[in-house]
Amino acid sequence: MAKAVDVARLAGTSTAVVSYVFNDGPRPVAAETRQRVLDAAASLGYAPNRVARSLRTSRTDLVGVLVPDITAPYFAVLGKDLEREIAGLGKLTLIGNTETTQYREGDALEAFRSTQVDGIILVWSDNDYSAPDLGTTPVVYLFHAPEGFSGTMIAADNEDAVVTAVEHLRGHGHTDIRMIAGIEDRGPVGERVSAWRRAIGDPSAEPLRSTYSNAGAAELARELMDAGTLPAAIIAATDEQAIGLLAAAYERGVRIPEDLAVISLDGSPATEFTAPPLTVLHQPTALMAQMAVRAMTGAPHKTLIPAELIVRSSCGCTKHTE
Amino acid sequence: MAKAVDVARLAGTSTAVVSYVFNDGPRPVAAETRQRVLDAAASLGYAPNRVARSLRTSRTDLVGVLVPDITAPYFAVLGKDLEREIAGLGKLTLIGNTETTQYREGDALEAFRSTQVDGIILVWSDNDYSAPDLGTTPVVYLFHAPEGFSGTMIAADNEDAVVTAVEHLRGHGHTDIRMIAGIEDRGPVGERVSAWRRAIGDPSAEPLRSTYSNAGAAELARELMDAGTLPAAIIAATDEQAIGLLAAAYERGVRIPEDLAVISLDGSPATEFTAPPLTVLHQPTALMAQMAVRAMTGAPHKTLIPAELIVRSSCGCTKHTE
DNA sequence: CTGTTAGCGCCTTCAC
DNA sequence: GTGAAGGCGCTAACAG
Numbered sequence: 001m002a003k004a005v006d007v008a009r010l011a012g013t014s015t016a017v018v019s020y021v022f023n024d025g026p027r028p029v030a031a032e033t034r035q036r037v038l039d040a041a042a043s044l045g046y047a048p049n050r051v052a053r054s055l056r057t058s059r060t061d062l063v064g065v066l067v068p069d070i071t072a073p074y075f076a077v078l079g080k081d082l083e084r085e086i087a088g089l090g091k092l093t094l095i096g097n098t099e100t101t102q103y104r105e106g107d108a109l110e111a112f113r114s115t116q117v118d119g120i121i122l123v124w125s126d127n128d129y130s131a132p133d134l135g136t137t138p139v140v141y142l143f144h145a146p147e148g149f150s151g152t153m154i155a156a157d158n159e160d161a162v163v164t165a166v167e168h169l170r171g172h173g174h175t176d177i178r179m180i181a182g183i184e185d186r187g188p189v190g191e192r193v194s195a196w197r198r199a200i201g202d203p204s205a206e207p208l209r210s211t212y213s214n215a216g217a218a219e220l221a222r223e224l225m226d227a228g229t230l231p232a233a234i235i236a237a238t239d240e241q242a243i244g245l246l247a248a249a250y251e252r253g254v255r256i257p258e259d260l261a262v263i264s265l266d267g268s269p270a271t272e273f274t275a276p277p278l279t280v281l282h283q284p285t286a287l288m289a290q291m292a293v294r295a296m297t298g299a300p301h302k303t304l305i306p307a308e309l310i311v312r313s314s315c316g317c318t319k320h321t322e
Numbered sequence: 323m324a325k326a327v328d329v330a331r332l333a334g335t336s337t338a339v340v341s342y343v344f345n346d347g348p349r350p351v352a353a354e355t356r357q358r359v360l361d362a363a364a365s366l367g368y369a370p371n372r373v374a375r376s377l378r379t380s381r382t383d384l385v386g387v388l389v390p391d392i393t394a395p396y397f398a399v400l401g402k403d404l405e406r407e408i409a410g411l412g413k414l415t416l417i418g419n420t421e422t423t424q425y426r427e428g429d430a431l432e433a434f435r436s437t438q439v440d441g442i443i444l445v446w447s448d449n450d451y452s453a454p455d456l457g458t459t460p461v462v463y464l465f466h467a468p469e470g471f472s473g474t475m476i477a478a479d480n481e482d483a484v485v486t487a488v489e490h491l492r493g494h495g496h497t498d499i500r501m502i503a504g505i506e507d508r509g510p511v512g513e514r515v516s517a518w519r520r521a522i523g524d525p526s527a528e529p530l531r532s533t534y535s536n537a538g539a540a541e542l543a544r545e546l547m548d549a550g551t552l553p554a555a556i557i558a559a560t561d562e563q564a565i566g567l568l569a570a571a572y573e574r575g576v577r578i579p580e581d582l583a584v585i586s587l588d589g590s591p592a593t594e595f596t597a598p599p600l601t602v603l604h605q606p607t608a609l610m611a612q613m614a615v616r617a618m619t620g621a622p623h624k625t626l627i628p629a630e631l632i633v634r635s636s637c638g639c640t641k642h643t644e
Numbered sequence: 645c646t647g648t649t650a651g652c653g654c655c656t657t658c659a660c
Numbered sequence: 661g662t663g664a665a666g667g668c669g670c671t672a673a674c675a676g
Contacts (some may be wrong), residue, residue: 001457003669014647019671026672030645045457047436051376052669055652060373062416062437069402071591076398080391083419092433094384095417097405111414114369115384135323135367214595243595250597269393273536273565275572275597325653336663341655348656352661374653377668 002044010040022048054116061091063296064112064120066105068098072212073239073268074283075123078142081289082121089293091118113137119296125187138296142288144188151300154292158188158265161281161307162195165235165263168279168309172261172316174233180217180241181207189237192265196235208234210241217244218251225252233261239268239280246274246314257316267310277312284308324366332362344370376438385618386416386434386442388427394534395561395590396605397445400464403611404443411615413440435459441618447509460618464610466510467624474617475624476610480510480587483603483629484517487557487585490601490631494583494638496555502539502563503529511559514587518557530556532563539566540573547574555583561590561602568596568636579638589632599634606630 004015011018013033020029021037029037040046054060063086067075083093094117096108112120112134119138124145145153162179169177179196182189189212197205208224210216217240224230225248236242242264249256256262256276264271267282288305295301311317326337333340335355342351343359351359362368376382385408389397405415416439418430434442434456441460446467467475484501491499501518504511511534519527530546532538539562546552547570558564564586571578578584578598586593589604610627617623633639 004671005669015670016647016649016672017645020646023671028645033645045455047432049669050437051373051382052652053671054373055377055654055669056671058652070392070405071395071398071402073393073395073592076393080393080419083392083417087418087430092416092437093418094414095401095405096409096415097402108409110369115372115414133367214591218595247595247597247599269536270395270565270592273540273569275569277569326655327653337654338656338663338665339661342662345655350661355661371653374668375655377653377670378655380668 001049002041002046004046004048006044007037007040007046010044011036013037058116060116060118062094062115062117063089063091063293064094064096064108064115064117065123066096066098066108066112066120067123068125070095070097073270074266074285077268078123078285078289081286082142082293085289085293109134121292121296125189140292140295142292144191145302152295152298153302154288154295155188155302155304156283156288157304157306158191159195160304161265161283162192162235163199164307164309165265165281166196166199168311168315169233169235169261169263172233172257174261176231177233177235178231179207179235179237180220180245181209181237182212183209192237210244212238212240214240214244214247217241218248219244221245221248222252225254230254230260232259234263236262236264239264239266239271239278242271242278242280242314243274246276246278250275256314261316262314264314265307267307272312274314276314279312279315279317280310281307282310323371324363324368326368326370328366329359329362329368332366333358335359380438382438382440383413384416384437384439385411385413385615386418386430386437386439387445388418388420388430388434388442389445390420390447392417392419395592396588396607399590400445400607400611403608404464404615407611407615431456443614443618447511462614462617464614466513473622474620476614476617477510477624477626478605478610479626479628480513481517482626483587483605484514484557485521486629486631487587487603488518488521490633490637491555491557491583491585494555494579496583498553499555499557500553501529501557501559502542502567503531503559504534505531514559532566534560534562536562536566536569539563540570541566543567543570544574547576552576552582554581556585558584558586561586561588561593561600564593564600564602564636565596568598568600572597578636583638584636586636587629589629594634596636598636598640601634601637601639602632603629604632 004018007018008015020027021034065082070079086093098105121140123142141153181193185193193207197203210220264278264280267280271278271280326340329340330337340359342349343356387404392401408415420427443462445464463475503515507515515529519525532542586600586602589602593600593602
């Protein structure tokens with residue numbers, strides 16, 4: 001691989017000038033000299049070695065993104081939005097999936113840190129413990145932050161979203177509005193459970209529980225149907241759970257929304273093409289990603305972004321033709 | 323951030339020994355000295371600076387992965403499987419989405435190269451042009467490779483998958499078996515179209531066409547239904563298209579599989595929880611990812627992996643209870 | 645406007 | 661078993 005010194009030799013100049021050309025500064029270069037350098041670089045296939053540059057400038061142009069599971073539709077969209085924003089800054093995205101076993105959260109974070117990434121975005125979900133100390137690396141928590149965290153966090157307004165969902169279902173005449181939560185009340189879903197309890201006015205109400213997967217929610221729904229205890233209205237904490245619920249209902253001939261009304265809380269694009277289409281509280285992932293990336297530089301702050309109610313048919317607003 | 327020299331000073335030794343300890347070689351270190359180094363490092367929060375290490379060793383422990391769109395369920399699974407394999411090697415994954423506009427394919431590849439990644443995995447789909455010259459960086463094409471490419475490629479056996487799908491639908495008595503392809507016949511989908519033409523014995527058969535998205539296929543399906551030209555059996559080139567098709571059918575009351583039988587060709591996990599569940603030719607993404615990552619080191623080769631028929635109900639094997 | 649040169653932090657050869 | 665020192669390729673003073 002060609003180096004700056006090779007380009008300099010071929011262009012009949014010095015490595016300093018090569019650097020000035022490729023960095024547009026900090027010193028000016030005569031147009032003609034610049035062209036000679038560019039030509040030499042092109043003919044050698046030269047590109048600056050970013051490792052050497054990073055060692056010198058202590059900037060890597062790398063941003064680490066840690067996600068629970070890129071396979072979940074909501075995180076996939078968020079991940080793509082983040083990558084787009086990061087690329088817009090001329091940086092590259094390092095990605096890690098928290099759930100892969102070889103590679104726990106702490107390890108990934110430690111690896112990001114020793115890689116000297118310019119910043120880290122943590123899409124934090126089911127964890128209430130705080131992240132290891134990352135020293136001076138800028139960190140933004142996206143989606144949720146651990147208790148007592150004092151840095152920057154960008155998240156959806158879970159309280160508001162759940163209240164909107166409960167009220168909407170009440171508008172359809174429902175009085176027994178249940179929620180499918182995760183196995184434990186932690187993270188954003190924990191907040192959603194609390195908000196749900198407040199909204200239905202029963203501080204000790206117990207949510208339905210399943211893993212955050214299509215299969216988990218489908219299994220739960222089958223059990224409820226077998227036991228004859230399927231409620232008439234359910235708010236799903238995640239899109240995967242809502243989709244699993246729909247699949248089980250379809251399988252057993254339970255009609256949505258006639259027999260069971262459903263609202264889902266993340267509202268990723270996949271929820272538009274389910275049968276029937278899901279009414280959701282949509283989180284504006286593009287905006288959240290933009291804010292998170294910008295927030296890596298700048299003063300710590302916490303921002304809650306309201307979710308938007310998107311009315312489709314699973315709630316009862318439109319019955320499908322049968 | 324603490325440096326090796328700080329650790330050495332605190333441990334009363336030299337930077338060489340610190341290096342020996344953190345790299346387990348190349349020279350032995352007395353147990354007691356090693357412990358002093360480890361203690362010093364821990365108390366300083368020292369981790370080796372991977373940038374400096376990389377400059378010295380010319381290994382970055384970074385692998386670049388380029389994907390068309392991490393948001394598509396198939397690519398999401400593949401991406402996660404790749405990241406797991408790469409992490410298993412102790413390396414980090416750099417990800418790029420081809421479709422983001424700020425950041426075209428060539429740019430991403432160029433950026434990977436100048437970052438000195440240890441290898442690049444290209445999940446190549448709709449492109450028949452060859453990738454820019456990456457010099458000596460090991461490259462593996464996954465899913466598809468450009469014409470005339472002579473390096474390593476790992477892909478699913480598209481020919482075999484389509485033939486299996488056609489035969490399966492024939493077994494259900496279908497004679498007019500159509501395919502939904504992309505807008506143009508390129509990449510893996512182009513291969514699938516050719517295979518479909520051969521399988522149905524009509525070399526000039528024209529496939530149905532839509533973008534690779536839920537919305538595109540749903541729109542196409544609505545047009546066919548409006549025109550009264552919906553066929554009785556469709557093979558979808560991608561899972562997104564199959565899901566869009568199902569959504570449109572549901573919307574109009576077209577019954578699957580009674581009125582329309584569907585088989586999808588990628589078979590990502592999302593296809594298990596549609597209404598009805600999709601019969602698919604499932605591509606073993608975990609295996610493909612494993613082979614791709616291993617193939618970064620080693621001699622060039624081309625491997626075709628057979629897809630597996632997973633029978634669910636959209637093909638007609640099981641009618642759902644209504 | 646251009647050239648010379650000192651490090652950035654680490655690994656590793658060579659000497660002890 | 662341990663230490664001293666050169667150099668990976670680049671950037672940015674500083675000098676001319």
